[in-house]
Amino acid sequence: MAKRNKLEIIKDILTIIHSNHNSIKSTPLLRQSNISTARFKEYFNELIEKKFIKEVNNKNNKSISLTDKGFKFLEKYKTIVNFIEEFEL
């Protein structure tokens, strides 16, 4: 399997959240993301900082959901990748 680039990893993390009815706990998200714990923490913090995802408190549990910006990223992902490829960026 080819090494994923940063954009692909972000897309994969957001897709996992989306495909779990937009609510998933951090442990299964880490497992399904298929990256190391250290890298997952980096990506997680970055996605929170960029407001792609948010932590939601449900009773005693904390789950992760996509924000509108996160949905927008998934919607535009193909356009971004095509643009980068087209202009050799």
Add this chain to the structure above:
Amino acid sequence: MPSFNPQFVRNFVSPGFGTEIIYSLVIIVCSLMIYFGTKELYELSSHKGIKYFRQAFLFFAIAYFFRSFIKFILVYFSANRILDISPRIFAPLLSQVTLFLFMYFSSMAIFYLLYSVMWKKWNGSSKKIYLFHLLAFIISASIILSRNVLIYLGVNIFLFIIVLFVVYTSYQNTKKKPKGHKHNLYVIYLLLSFFLILNIIDILIPEFLQIFQLFIYIASIIIFLMMLYKVLKKTGPS
């Protein structure tokens, strides 16, 4: 400031000046449409290549703004060359600073465009861009200080050699890839840079390219429109 100058009025209303304004306006609008049209893609991806690509077109727009301002100054003072304007009749700052800024932003537009395709090859280090800023500063300062046609030509040939080298290196890298079908893009990058360099020569040594001026204007507009079309086609409706 000079008092009423009939020659200025004649030059100002001549079709040449109108063509200059329309020409610059078309290129500035195309560049800004590319810059703002790719804003969302950059905000979502924070991709460095998209960032440098956008910066290139912002700098193209600023460079062409200063170009049209230089043309206005030339018409206003009925001068042929910007450096011919005597410092006595006008604050030397205006013509010299405008020329400096035009050279600086033109060089940086070319460097950003090249950097957008080469940043990965250069290990993604954003420090190299400071070297380009320094190089653009040296190029601009040498133009202001030298007042020599040979140095003007030398600087522009040097710029074009950098463009050729980077485009050729990128082209070779693309050819190694399994789906190397984007070669026409490098032709567009090459032409964008080439025609900007011709525009710089047109400002520095107006008599050098006078008979080709209209051709340069039309070709430059066509290239910018092609680039805008490619960008809009890929970014789609926002």
